[in-house]
Amino acid sequence: MINTTAINALLTAMADDALIQGHRNSEWTGLGPIMEEDIAFSSMAQDKIGHAWALYKIMQEELQGGDPDQFAFLRNEKDYKCCHFVEHPNGEYDFSLMRHFLFDHAEAIRYELLQQSSFQPLQPLAKKLKGEIKYHTLHANAWVSQLCRAGEESHARMQSALNTCFPLALGLFEPGGEAEEILIAEKVYPGEKAIKEIWLDKIYNILSVAGLNLPAEKDAEPVYGGRKGYHSIYLQPLLEEMGAVFRTDPAAIW
Amino acid sequence: MEVNEQNIYKALELVMDPEIPVLNVLDLGMITSVTFSDKGVHVKMIPTFAACPAVELIRRNIHSVLQDYLHTEIIVEIDKTESWNSNRMTETAKQKLKDFGIAPPKVYNGEDYSEYFLGTTCPHCSSKDTYLRSPFGSTLCRAIHFCKDCGQVFEHFKPLD
Numbered sequence: 001m002i003n004t005t006a007i008n009a010l011l012t013a014m015a016d017d018a019l020i021q022g023h024r025n026s027e028w029t030g031l032g033p034i035m036e037e038d039i040a041f042s043s044m045a046q047d048k049i050g051h052a053w054a055l056y057k058i059m060q061e062e063l064q065g066g067d068p069d070q071f072a073f074l075r076n077e078k079d080y081k082c083c084h085f086v087e088h089p090n091g092e093y094d095f096s097l098m099r100h101f102l103f104d105h106a107e108a109i110r111y112e113l114l115q116q117s118s119f120q121p122l123q124p125l126a127k128k129l130k131g132e133i134k135y136h137t138l139h140a141n142a143w144v145s146q147l148c149r150a151g152e153e154s155h156a157r158m159q160s161a162l163n164t165c166f167p168l169a170l171g172l173f174e175p176g177g178e179a180e181e182i183l184i185a186e187k188v189y190p191g192e193k194a195i196k197e198i199w200l201d202k203i204y205n206i207l208s209v210a211g212l213n214l215p216a217e218k219d220a221e222p223v224y225g226g227r228k229g230y231h232s233i234y235l236q237p238l239l240e241e242m243g244a245v246f247r248t249d250p251a252a253i254w
Numbered sequence: 255m256e257v258n259e260q261n262i263y264k265a266l267e268l269v270m271d272p273e274i275p276v277l278n279v280l281d282l283g284m285i286t287s288v289t290f291s292d293k294g295v296h297v298k299m300i301p302t303f304a305a306c307p308a309v310e311l312i313r314r315n316i317h318s319v320l321q322d323y324l325h326t327e328i329i330v331e332i333d334k335t336e337s338w339n340s341n342r343m344t345e346t347a348k349q350k351l352k353d354f355g356i357a358p359p360k361v362y363n364g365e366d367y368s369e370y371f372l373g374t375t376c377p378h379c380s381s382k383d384t385y386l387r388s389p390f391g392s393t394l395c396r397a398i399h400f401c402k403d404c405g406q407v408f409e410h411f412k413p414l415d
Contacts, residue, residue: 036388036398043390050305121334128304128337131415135389135397 004063006179007119007188009081011063013227014110015055016082017172019072020235021103022048023242027090044100044136051129062121070250073243077236083171083226087234097147098161101140102169102203108133109198110189118187141206148210159212166215170196170222257326262288262295265323269316272308273393274411276354279316283342286333294327295320300338302414303394340414351411352377356396359413374410376401384408 025045032038056072059065085103090096111133114126147154173192176183184191200217207214225231255261269279279285279299287298297316301309313330320328340359348358357377371386381403389412391398396409 036390039392039398040388040390043394046307046394047303047305050303054304124335124337125304131339132303134415135412139389 003179003182003186006176006182006186008059008063008065009176009179009227010183010188011055011059013081013083013176015052015059016080017086017103018048018055018107019052020080020082020238021086021099022046022052023238024086024088024090024096025100028096033093040139041096044139047132047136051132054125054129058121058125069246073246074250077231077239078229080231080235080239081227081229082231082235083168083174084223084232085165085168085171085226087226087232087238088168089234092157094147094157094161095164097140097143098158098165099169100136101144101206102165103172104133104136104140105202105206106169106172106195106199108137109195109202113195114189116187117189122188144206144212145210148212155211158210162207162212163215167220168223170217170220171224171226172196173199174222174224174227176227255324257290257295257324259288261324262297262320265320266297266316268323269312269319272311272315273395274351274354274356276350277347279312281344281347281350283344283347284312284338286336294329295324297328297330298333299330300333300336302338306394338414340411343411355408357399357408357410359411362413362415364415371397371399371410374399376404376406377408378406379404 022045025041025048028041029038029045032041052072053068056065056068059071060068065071085099088095088099108130111126111130114122115130117123117126144158148158149155173196175192180191183189189195200214204214263280266280266285267278271277271279271282282302284299284302285297286300287296289296297320299313299316301312309332313332316330317328320330339362341362343359351358355377357374360374371389373382374384374386375382376384376399379401381401383402384399385402387398387400387407389397391409395411395414397412399408399410400406401408
């Protein structure tokens, strides 16, 4: 019997990251620099929010969790476990694209590894989501390499976005303490550090081809706190907006 | 209508995908099992993409079409043990897609997706001189391509692993 508290913590963090990143993606709807990018970010928003829902659904069905909609919209800020990286506003397109690139590669690796999870309900979902996220990384890779070849200003902005994003992105792998140790021992997943190592290799290769310098991990101060419920100043206003319609009548059937 | 496997499958052919109305749920490979119990007929289905907004509508459509056709209790459930991939789509489905103006997915065999976007055959003029414009299109399951020969944009049902 796998430790329910530990697995809940992992699933909540993954789902909350997907939910908040999904909402940030949706903020590009109607504002993208070209229509195809409008469609791309809107589609990725739909995927991410769907992925969050599927994870909340597993928590409901397998771990005595609550209704996915209520769980997504009605918690207090401290009960969300997303990392600061996804909470930050979209900023300009360079930041959004770089976050999308770093975030989606991390998710792709996480789901790839979760296909072998000892927590059986995760296996088919991980397989499915991994296949879908491949389209997100395909999109991110194409834009990162294209913008890095698009002249001096474009390259400089991508490098600067990478420098800004990197310490935040390390927050995706915030150590989970004892709960994480249990999950590793139970073979639910190989742990944050293992995912991070594969991620660093993966992004290093793509960024090098694009001519960008990946900052050294030892010089970066990882932005942690989200997994423990300590959030950036950006989360609370986002939650208020995100749940505004839902809260007008939580029992409504749409 | 007698309640037997053959008739159930015949009825399932009538349940169309709301986003691609030329394909039924069997063409798409969305049905994973049909079984019988004293409670009625159990149909298990899987969504194409996890966030597909049409899943609940399709589930209800399967229920109502089968009920009208067979006049018996129908239970439609999501099958959590299997996940959909584009190789589940039948050859007939691929021909129907092409006739509808959407390039069908190639058979997926584990390579990187980028390989699948080179030279996708244009459903309008059959040229292979095409390129991917965006892996995201009007629905989650479609990508946008451009054909250099006929100068037209076309959609492609994305291969999914």
